[in-house]
Amino acid sequence: MSANFDSHSIGIVTPQVARFDDPLMLACGRELPNYELTYETYGELNHDNSNAVLICHALSGHHHAAGYHSEEDRKPGWWNECIGPGKPIDTNQFFVVSANNIGGCHGSTGPASINPATGKAWGPDFPSLRARDWVNSQARLADRLGIDCWAAVIGGSLGGMQAMRWSLEYPDRLKHCIVIAAAMKLSAQNLAFNELARQAIVSDPAFEDGNYVYKGAVPGQGLALARMVGHITYLSDEAMANKFGRELRSGSFEMGDEDNIEFQVQSYLRHQGSQFSGNFDANTYILMTRALDYFDLAREYQHDPVKAFSNANCSFFVASFSTDWRFAPARSREIVNALIAADRPVTYTEIEANEGHDAFLMPIPRYLEAFSAYMKRVGES
Amino acid sequence: MSANFDSHSIGIVTPQVARFDDPLMLACGRELPNYELTYETYGELNHDNSNAVLICHALSGHHHAAGYHSEEDRKPGWWNECIGPGKPIDTNQFFVVSANNIGGCHGSTGPASINPATGKAWGPDFPSLRARDWVNSQARLADRLGIDCWAAVIGGSLGGMQAMRWSLEYPDRLKHCIVIAAAMKLSAQNLAFNELARQAIVSDPAFEDGNYVYKGAVPGQGLALARMVGHITYLSDEAMANKFGRELRSGSFEMGDEDNIEFQVQSYLRHQGSQFSGNFDANTYILMTRALDYFDLAREYQHDPVKAFSNANCSFFVASFSTDWRFAPARSREIVNALIAADRPVTYTEIEANEGHDAFLMPIPRYLEAFSAYMKRVGES
Structure with missing residues (x-):
């Protein structure tokens, strides 16, 4: 080694x-x-x-x-x-x-x-x-x-x-x-989250009913949203509170600074989502979540x-x-x-x-x- | 009366x-x-x-x-x-x-x-x-x-x-x-769900940074996804279990029938989502969830x-x-x-x-x- x-x-x-x-x-x-x-x-x-x-x-x-x-x-x-x-x-x-x-x-x-x-x-x-x-x-x-x-x-x-x-x-x-x-x-709630993730993918215009593979396209936004759904459900409320709380990434709550207010948890989720969308196949995600639903x-x-x-x-x-x-x-x-x-x-x-x-x-x-x-x-x- | x-x-x-x-x-x-x-x-x-x-x-x-x-x-x-x-x-x-x-x-x-x-x-x-x-x-x-x-x-x-x-x-x-x-x-988890809903809206190509209002367009898919997020979090796991369980809308788990398998909870969420997208303004949804986050x-x-x-x-x-x-x-x-x-x-x-x-x-x-x-x-x- x-x-x-x-x-x-x-x-x-x-x-x-x-x-x-x-x-x-x-x-x-x-x-x-x-x-x-x-x-x-x-x-x-x-x-x-x-x-x-x-x-x-x-x-x-x-x-x-x-x-x-x-x-x-x-x-x-x-x-x-x-x-x-x-x-x-x-x-x-x-x-x-x-x-x-x-x-x-x-x-x-x-x-x-x-x-x-x-x-x-x-x-x-x-x-x-x-x-x-x-x-x-x-x-x-x-x-x-x-x-x-x-x-x-x-x-x-x-x-x-x-x-x-x-x-x-x-x-x-x-x-x-x-x-x-x-x-x-799966419970009905589990099914619901999987459906939400799949709908996010199939709603992405780049998905084209799964035919994106033939067009060199990637339904990246849909995959990113699906991953966000996953991340939220993989973490407990406690874990999120410990990890992010209501910490701001930048900006403040001063008057007139509304455009810059972003919570840490928001930027974390966006980052995780966009990373995933470059690494995972949308048709696979749909297929895997369906297998989970059917189980x-x-x-x-x-x-x-x-x-x-x-x-x-x-x-x-x-x-x-x-x-x-x-x-x-x-x-x-x-x-x-x-x-x-x-x-x-x-x-x-x-x-x-x-x-x-x-x-x-x-x-x-x-x-x-x-x-x-x-x-x-x-x-x- | x-x-x-x-x-x-x-x-x-x-x-x-x-x-x-x-x-x-x-x-x-x-x-x-x-x-x-x-x-x-x-x-x-x-x-x-x-x-x-x-x-x-x-x-x-x-x-x-x-x-x-x-x-x-x-x-x-x-x-x-x-x-x-x-x-x-x-x-x-x-x-x-x-x-x-x-x-x-x-x-x-x-x-x-x-x-x-x-x-x-x-x-x-x-x-x-x-x-x-x-x-x-x-x-x-x-x-x-x-x-x-x-x-x-x-x-x-x-x-x-x-x-x-x-x-x-x-x-x-x-x-x-x-x-x-x-x-x-809001807790970090609450913030995360709001962020997911907003990302669903802003990812919809019809949203156009909120300028859809000037183009007669509606980011309907994004709003529908946002509403699905809402519905899942408004209902308890128990309520979903009582309301839908794992009941199928149609189809069955027989061999070769995979294309027709749809759970009741899936069609409910899709219906709620598409109804909402016809009745609610996307810029308002973003503004209201932000007010909730900032509170x-x-x-x-x-x-x-x-x-x-x-x-x-x-x-x-x-x-x-x-x-x-x-x-x-x-x-x-x-x-x-x-x-x-x-x-x-x-x-x-x-x-x-x-x-x-x-x-x-x-x-x-x-x-x-x-x-x-x-x-x-x-x-x-």
């Missing part, structure tokens, strides 16, 4: 690409003729291939979960606080696999990829996806890597929902399922989560955060209650944290301790 | 217009050379002009607070549940005055009005406003109507903030101040609300609603605590209600009872 990175960093990592030429049947009834998964791995696979864990990313996430892409890279992967030597997902012990979901815009096959039937980008015609499609696409990656059974499938937010889906679709291919800051389905763990189990979880064979770790109002602790307790009723082993922890939904990405001591303690059990089982 | 309306309705009401030709000095340092207030009155002013109450409206409100505009009108004023014969603001007892705020778009002087200096609509050049400007403009209306002292100044949400400002700016011109579902200032009750009192309220001479009634997360009960308790510390008489009620911020508009029995009980005291004092 380079001297440029601290001793708890996995250092420089290099993304890989796995190509799958067999068609993938999708939940929507269409099939993907072929696909690529861009992924990273951290740590070493052991002799009996029993130490592999799969990371499932959230809405705007990707395969780059930990480490750095170059010596100059100053921004580590999105879950660098939790993945690395001595961290909860300890790369001295586990072989960590982290793939960009299909439909994504960070290397795996998605709306910006070429549709072999047309020779043009899929664009808005990319098939609608559900979490189970990601699970199925990743099961083939596990085959490719020689992993019959994951020591754990791990995810936060949408990634946690995907991990739960793994436990139902491939009950014998994971020993532990780790579900952080997630829910069995309903127990739909195919007569809407009974106890019936659903009765199909699982693994043990569960569920964690939530006190000020998360996007997927509140009550939603995690619903998962735990269903698991208990289904007689599945489950460990639950509710972490006091001011950071809202974003807490799952943060180095909150009690969170890291509880997560580490559970991962030790994963390593021993 | 017409047989078409029930016995608790005030029946048909007719808006009036008061014109003021003396310039109004504004908090921003500019002055409004003249202005009109569109207002309605309900009930009769008594012999000593002591039974008048002033209604202050919220962000997207207006002067039409109660009754109907015609025999065919099926949609009463926005606070019809609380204003009328036998209702909390009993028109058998009180003379009710309800004015559209300046800067508004429902008849009072605002961005769509003609700027006498240019002969064109003010548009984006309409002066920036603060709640105290509304208070000052309404004090002149009180003069015009012969009302030296309001029996009560009453408002919900932004209207409640305006009512508090009345108590500080004209301490001898009101006996009671009724503050419902309000706060002494900070104690700014000129060394940021000490106790010092601020020490200037008030009236009694206060403060009400909040359990699931209001826009202006949560904790924000009302801050008001109450400051009033107690300032030795002002205050009655506080926290109403259990599922309806979120919108509860202040709803006929919730305990709310109407508490409001009525307090208004009886107003009538007796």
Whole structure:
């Protein structure tokens, strides 16, 4: 490891690409003729291939979960606080696999990829996806890597929902399922925020029903607004109060200075929005939020989560955060209650944290301790 | 009263217009050379002009607070549940005055009005406003109507903030101040939602920096998005769950039917958004949300609300609603605590209600009872 990175960093990592030429049947009834998964791995696979864990990313996430892409890279992967030597997902012990979901815009096959039937980008015609499609696409990656059974499938937010889906679709291919800051389905309020974000994108004249990809255009304003919606809901009221309060960026409340009054929180949101709009694909955002909307763990189990979880064979770790109002602790307790009723082993922890939904990405001591303690059990089982 | 309306309705009401030709000095340092207030009155002013109450409206409100505009009108004023014969603001007892705020778009002087200096609509050049400007403009209306002292100044949400400002700016011109579902200032999260709504409007290419007024255009998409933001924050998670849950409007989750899946909450938000965009002026929305952002009750009192309220001479009634997360009960308790510390008489009620911020508009029995009980005291004092 380079001297440029601290001793708890996995250092420089290099993304890989796995190509799958067999068609993938999708939940929507269409099939993907072929696909690529861009992924990273951290740590070493052991002799009996029993130490592999799969990371499932959230809405705007990707395969780059930990480490750095170059010596100059100053921004580590999105879950660098939790993945690395001595961290909860300890790369001295586990072989960590982290793939960009299909439909994504960070290397795996998605709306910006070429549709072999047309020779043009899929664009808005990319098939609608559900979490189970990601699970199925990743099961083939596990085959490719020689992993019959994951020591754990791990995810936060949408990634946690995907991990739960793994436990139902491939009950014998994971020993532990780790579900952080997630829910069995979105609430009406969650749906409403996603609809707001999508409407912001489709209202942008540059979106052109998703055909912007063919015109070299980017619906940047719409994406920026969508990201603002996300940021507001990822942060708690407390976190925003601590971070920004009513601090002014410049200007004052003196007479006649109205044009210059701008609150810190306003400039933060605008900055985050405009950054995101340069890095994310609008068709992907629509597709991912729809997959989130459609997710309903127990739909195919007569809407009974106890019936659903009765199909699982693994043990569960569920964690939530006190000020998360996007997927509140009550939603995690619903998962735990269903698991208990289904007689599945489950460990639950509710972490006091001011950071809202974003807490799952943060180095909150009690969170890291509880997560580490559970991962030790994963390593021993 | 017409047989078409029930016995608790005030029946048909007719808006009036008061014109003021003396310039109004504004908090921003500019002055409004003249202005009109569109207002309605309900009930009769008594012999000593002591039974008048002033209604202050919220962000997207207006002067039409109660009754109907015609025999065919099926949609009463926005606070019809609380204003009328036998209702909390009993028109058998009180003379009710309800004015559209300046800067508004429902008849009072605002961005769509003609700027006498240019002969064109003010548009984006309409002066920036603060709640105290509304208070000052309404004090002149009180003069015009012969009302030296309001029996009560009453408002919900932004209207409640305006009512508090009345108590500080004209301490001898009101006996009671009724503050419902309000706060002494916006939180960072509140500011963030307002910024999101404004960004949605200014991102609409039809907005053209507010100059749409000169081009016969309407930034309808932006206004619709802004209204969606509002609706999501006015409703509680519980209210949305009760109203929509995850019900589908049409379509199903069968294979291959993805294009038709639409949740009820999505179509509701889109409908509300598009309705609003036909009825509201974008420059007004920006101006009103900015006034809300700038509002900070104690700014000129060394940021000490106790010092601020020490200037008030009236009694206060403060009400909040359990699931209001826009202006949560904790924000009302801050008001109450400051009033107690300032030795002002205050009655506080926290109403259990599922309806979120919108509860202040709803006929919730305990709310109407508490409001009525307090208004009886107003009538007796």
